[in-house]
Every structure is written in structure tokens, then in C-alpha cells.
Amino acid sequence: MKQLLVLSGKGGTGKTTIASAFIGLSEAKAYADCDVDAPNLHLVMNRFKGPERTDYYGLPKAEINLELCIQCDLCRQNCRFDAIDVTDNYEVDYYACEGCGVCQAVCPSGAITLNPVVAGELKLYLDDSVFSTAQLKMGSGTSGMLVTEVKKQLKDSVNDDEIAIIDGSPGIGCPVIASVSGVDMVLIVAEPSVSGISDMERIIITSVRFQTKIAVCINKYDLNQNKTMEIEEYCREFKIPMVGKIPYDPIVVKTVNDGKCITEVDCIAGRAAIGVFEETMKVFNNYNDGR
Amino acid sequence: MKIAIPAGKNSLSTDVYASLARAPFFAVYDTDTTNVEFIDNGAASSQGGAGIKAAQILVDKKVEVLITPRCGQNAADAINAAKIRMYKSIDHSISDNLKAWEEGKLDLLNDIHPGFHGHGG
Amino acid sequence: MTFIPAFMDMEVSNMKIAVLSGKGGTGKTLLAVNLAAIAPESVYVDCDVEEPNGHLFFKPDIHSTETVYVKIPEVQASLCTGCRQCVEFCKFNALAYINQTLLIFDEMCHSCGGCELICPENALSEKDKSVGRIQIGTSDNVTVLTGIMNTGESSGMPIIKELLGNRSLDEELVFIDCPPGSSCIVMESIRLADYCILVAEPTLFGKHNLQMVHELVTLMDKPYSVVLNKCVEGDNPSEKFCIDNNIRISGRISFDNELGTLNSNGMISARVQSEYQSMFESLLQEILKEASHETVVSSKR
Numbered sequence: 001m002k003q004l005l006v007l008s009g010k011g012g013t014g015k016t017t018i019a020s021a022f023i024g025l026s027e028a029k030a031y032a033d034c035d036v037d038a039p040n041l042h043l044v045m046n047r048f049k050g051p052e053r054t055d056y057y058g059l060p061k062a063e064i065n066l067e068l069c070i071q072c073d074l075c076r077q078n079c080r081f082d083a084i085d086v087t088d089n090y091e092v093d094y095y096a097c098e099g100c101g102v103c104q105a106v107c108p109s110g111a112i113t114l115n116p117v118v119a120g121e122l123k124l125y126l127d128d129s130v131f132s133t134a135q136l137k138m139g140s141g142t143s144g145m146l147v148t149e150v151k152k153q154l155k156d157s158v159n160d161d162e163i164a165i166i167d168g169s170p171g172i173g174c175p176v177i178a179s180v181s182g183v184d185m186v187l188i189v190a191e192p193s194v195s196g197i198s199d200m201e202r203i204i205i206t207s208v209r210f211q212t213k214i215a216v217c218i219n220k221y222d223l224n225q226n227k228t229m230e231i232e233e234y235c236r237e238f239k240i241p242m243v244g245k246i247p248y249d250p251i252v253v254k255t256v257n258d259g260k261c262i263t264e265v266d267c268i269a270g271r272a273a274i275g276v277f278e279e280t281m282k283v284f285n286n287y288n289d290g291r
Numbered sequence: 292m293k294i295a296i297p298a299g300k301n302s303l304s305t306d307v308y309a310s311l312a313r314a315p316f317f318a319v320y321d322t323d324t325t326n327v328e329f330i331d332n333g334a335a336s337s338q339g340g341a342g343i344k345a346a347q348i349l350v351d352k353k354v355e356v357l358i359t360p361r362c363g364q365n366a367a368d369a370i371n372a373a374k375i376r377m378y379k380s381i382d383h384s385i386s387d388n389l390k391a392w393e394e395g396k397l398d399l400l401n402d403i404h405p406g407f408h409g410h411g412g
Numbered sequence: 413m414t415f416i417p418a419f420m421d422m423e424v425s426n427m428k429i430a431v432l433s434g435k436g437g438t439g440k441t442l443l444a445v446n447l448a449a450i451a452p453e454s455v456y457v458d459c460d461v462e463e464p465n466g467h468l469f470f471k472p473d474i475h476s477t478e479t480v481y482v483k484i485p486e487v488q489a490s491l492c493t494g495c496r497q498c499v500e501f502c503k504f505n506a507l508a509y510i511n512q513t514l515l516i517f518d519e520m521c522h523s524c525g526g527c528e529l530i531c532p533e534n535a536l537s538e539k540d541k542s543v544g545r546i547q548i549g550t551s552d553n554v555t556v557l558t559g560i561m562n563t564g565e566s567s568g569m570p571i572i573k574e575l576l577g578n579r580s581l582d583e584e585l586v587f588i589d590c591p592p593g594s595s596c597i598v599m600e601s602i603r604l605a606d607y608c609i610l611v612a613e614p615t616l617f618g619k620h621n622l623q624m625v626h627e628l629v630t631l632m633d634k635p636y637s638v639v640l641n642k643c644v645e646g647d648n649p650s651e652k653f654c655i656d657n658n659i660r661i662s663g664r665i666s667f668d669n670e671l672g673t674l675n676s677n678g679m680i681s682a683r684v685q686s687e688y689q690s691m692f693e694s695l696l697q698e699i700l701k702e703a704s705h706e707t708v709v710s711s712k713r
Contacts (some may be wrong), residue, residue: 059338096482105529343505346508
């Protein structure tokens, strides 16, 4: 399975809009949404048959058995995450607890247990194409692990020679790192703004460590031609392939709100996305550039 | 001497598993007895640091050679510290890989990918 | 900048207002930066430590930089007997015992202190590891706190905790710029907030993610309202969501090319153009009025 991952650094640059366009254009039989915190791809992919659902267990959480608790305070004193609350009773703060087990280890009366906790749900849509996605329960950590599960679920259901398109998440932290691992190419969707460029640089720095192919495209480029040129210059300087740019198109909002891909309707963004797709595939399929 | 290969199922005809740390099993082949044992990989279900735990399992099993398609930085540090030699697997079954190794046809594994740095939270 | 008499009547000092959205790119930073700039005196805290942007607008004079550290274990090899209790204990697989040596994997460590507690030989102690930094500076009337996570780190939690514990926030009107999403880092960012502003864009994606942060602020019992940004003609799924769920809408900002351009050039619109100054003033007044009322009514602070 050859994987193309769409990232951005900054949120709201158009990852999902572009990923969905690429899925249509490549006729990919395998795709995934690794933005497990705020998944959106399913809103434009229109799967009719319901998915297989699997509970995702994150970090276990500590629980205090009040009947055994002698209120010695050792758990609270040793908890590094401020996860033990004391009111009338000692209680674990579910969201702050990181499942480290220290409280269980120091408790003299065996009142504390670590219990598995459902931190999200994996969904796998299977019919003529495979769509793997998940939703992390809010307030949860371990998003990286869930991302890994989304990719594993995809891989286990797909033939080796398929192309898989993966919609990523904003940021540069754990879920992003988990999604980059093992992919063949990262396409970064950049926004022509001061924030967008700053974030783009940080995601590029994060991605290069993985020695994967990287390319950049610019979305809504005509909103700031100067910043667009800055991005193009940056890519030239650091020898990062620039695979094209897409103009701002007011029709996109309506298209997305109708649950459609931009390549399913006649619009300038859709047409430009086709060009970006073709250039991206050239980079993706070129194995002779010393990967 | 013991040779380990990550496996998706406990059968020699299965293909080598794509990930080291998350493989459900390891096939452990003993060159002295010519026996193959399939051991569970307890690391597969870890929240994070699966590569490290997988390496610990292999070290405790006294594996000396590891044949794998890829290896993350975390596992590599542990495996190198244990002086286990790593070879890059070929895209075929476990038994094919063992045969290729015996015939000296496998390359050493050089490209180590960065690890997953924990898992947030 | 016009002095706003209405502020005099409100108990706005010592109020923390968090700006969040669920979806990225809806305008959290636009709003948090401009509201902070418009207030007579305020503190702006950037909790999006993975991709901090506020400082690009404020360009603050930085007067202090503090490194943020976490504790990770180190072993005194001569005392280690290889009992492996620490290896077995560590839930994050940060330890391995190989060739009679304890290996410590810094990036896996969650700094729980458990291994040190467990070790029967007292062979483990702790050392500091840098995970990022906090910059404190000023830009006219605004004290700017920026949290920056080192690239390659998995979680910004320690930096966010440091930011929100900083003395500069005491007894001040504070605007907290939150990360996107609704995961643990967002929860931490709003933990101390007195009031939350949810910024939503008029797309299906925006509404979907608005739903998530709405759930989050409800769970955490925070008073809140919504600001609809980038409003265009036609149906607004986010607006509909608010109406259907009786959620107060504090303001609507139209999609505006000029505002977008100023923003994309890193300009604080409220400081450079009077029409935006007025717009953000009205918005701030509305929000502070609601926030003061809500925090008096609500018993939780």
C-alpha cells in the first residue's frame, strides 16, 4: 500500500477539501482520516453502508475503591498530574489521570486499581472501497495510538498495490507524527499568510525527519499574492517540489456544505485541484529521486 | 543461534509483517535445533513505546539476528545496544526470508525511521 | 484608541476568556489577538504551543524567555542490580534492560516519577529535559505570553501548564488562544477559563467541530457563547446549530477580503483601521457584558 498523507501545520488550510478531491481523482480504493480529534472526511465521502465499529482503549485510568481507602493522602502527594481530588472522599480526576500507576504503587491498602477505558471509536467502512476513520473522545490523550490504529485498520483491509490517501490533522505533535510514520509522501497544503507560513515551516521540519517525499501546494493563493510568492521562494530555496496552487473559490463552501467534493462540481478550485493532483502524482510515482 | 522475524500469523508461509513493534507474533528460528517457535509479541498492544518493549522481548529470548522490513529509532537503539544484527527482509514469506538469510542474500538494515515519540496525554 | 467608558463599570479585571473552535482556521487567533489589542489593558496567552501564531501579530518586545522542563530519570549504574522492577512498572515502555545496562528512552517518559519510587536500590534519580519555552513580552497595552513546543516533542501539556500558571495572568483580563480540536491539550487550555468563546465558520466541517467543543465546554461547566466568522450568503450550518440548541451568538463577522488580507499579512486589524477597531470594540463590549453576568450567576469559578 503506497500512502499519500495530506498535512498542513496550520488548521483550516483545506486538507480535507483537497484530500477528498484527490480520492475522487485517483479513484483510490483506500483512504483514511487520521484527524482523529476532529475528523471531517466522512462528511464529504458519502458512505451509505454503516461502518464496522470498534472501541478504542486508551490509557487505563486509576480508580479509588472508597471502601478500602484509608485517606492517608499518599496518592495525592505522589501524583504528578494533579489527578487526585479530595472533597469528602478521595477521587481520581478522570481527565487528568495519565494511567502511570504511581498511586496504585504507593497505596498501602490496595484501594487503587487501573482500569481500561474507552477513549474513542474506530470506524471501518467496507464495500467497494475501504475508508478507515476514528473519533477520539474529547479530553483524551493517546491520539497517536488511535491514529496508528486507523492506519493499521486500513492496511489490514487493503491489497498491497493500492494507493491510499490519508487526510491528516493540524499541528506537529503526536497524532501528526504517528500519521507520518511509514507514508511514502506528504503533501503540505499551505496558506498564504504569516501564520500559515510559520506553521508550514514547522510541519516541514517535523516531516523531514521521516525521510519521506515532501511537496507543497498553496490553497486560496490569490488571497495574498505576496505571501504566495514567499512560499514559492521558500520551496525553491529548500528544493521542495511545488505542485501547484488553487485559487479562493466561494463555491467551495456551498459544495462542501452539500456534502460534495470540489471535483464533482464545476468550479475554479476544482479545476485547479486537478492540476495539483497530476503534479502530486508525478512526485509520488517517481522512485528515482534517491528516496 | 536464534533468528527472529515479525509475523502476522503463526505460520512459516505467511509474509513478513510490515511493522516490527506491532507484529502480533515473532517467528524465532533456532539454527542449532532447526526448530521454529512462534512467540506472542506483548508489545503490539502497548499505548506507546512498543518498539522498546518488542526489543526487550527479543533480547530476553536471546535472539541474535533480526530480519525485519523496517525498524523505528526506539527499537533500534535497544536492539543495537543488545548487539543484535538486523537484516532487511524481502517481500516474501518467513520461510523464504530464512532461506535468503542462510544463503547470505539479505542486506543489513540501514534505514532507521524516527520513532513515535510517546502518545500525548 | 478610544477609551471605552463602559469598561469602568464592569468587573473585568481578573477574568480569563478562552477562545476555541474545534476546527482549525476558523479565526481563534484573529479574535483573541484583536480583542486583547482593543481592551485598555490585557494579557494574551498563546496555548497553541505546537503552532503559535499570536506573536506574529503582536511582534512583542520580549523581556523574558523561560525554558520549560520535564523530569526524566537517570540511573546510577553502580547501584543498579538489574532487578527490572522499573522496566516492568513503566506503563509507557520508557525503560529497557539490555546487556546489563538500564536504557532510558526520554521521549517515551511521562515524568510520573514511578520508576524512582519503585527502585529498591535507590539507583534512579531525576534530571531536567527541555521540551519548549515561554516568551513574555509587551506590545503596547498587551502583555504577550507565547508558548513554543520544541519540534519532535509529542505533547505540549507541560508548556500549557506553565503558561497558565504564570504570574502575569494574575488580576488581569486574559485572552487565552487555544489549540484546535477538543483533546486533552484543549481541555487544559480552558481549565482555568471563566468564559469561553467558540469561533465557528459557516461550513459543514465547522459545524461538526463546533458540536465537539460545545460538548467540551458543557462538560466542563464553562459559560460560553459563539462568534460566527467568515459569514457568507446562503445557509450557515453553524448558525443553524446554535439556533437549534439555544446557544447565544455574541457576534457575526462577515467574510471580508480586506480583513483577510490584513490578517494574512500579520496585521492587527483593530489597530490599523477604524472600522475594524469599532467592530472589535462592540464585540468585546458584548462579550464582557455577557461574561460578567455569567460569572456572577455561575457558582463555579
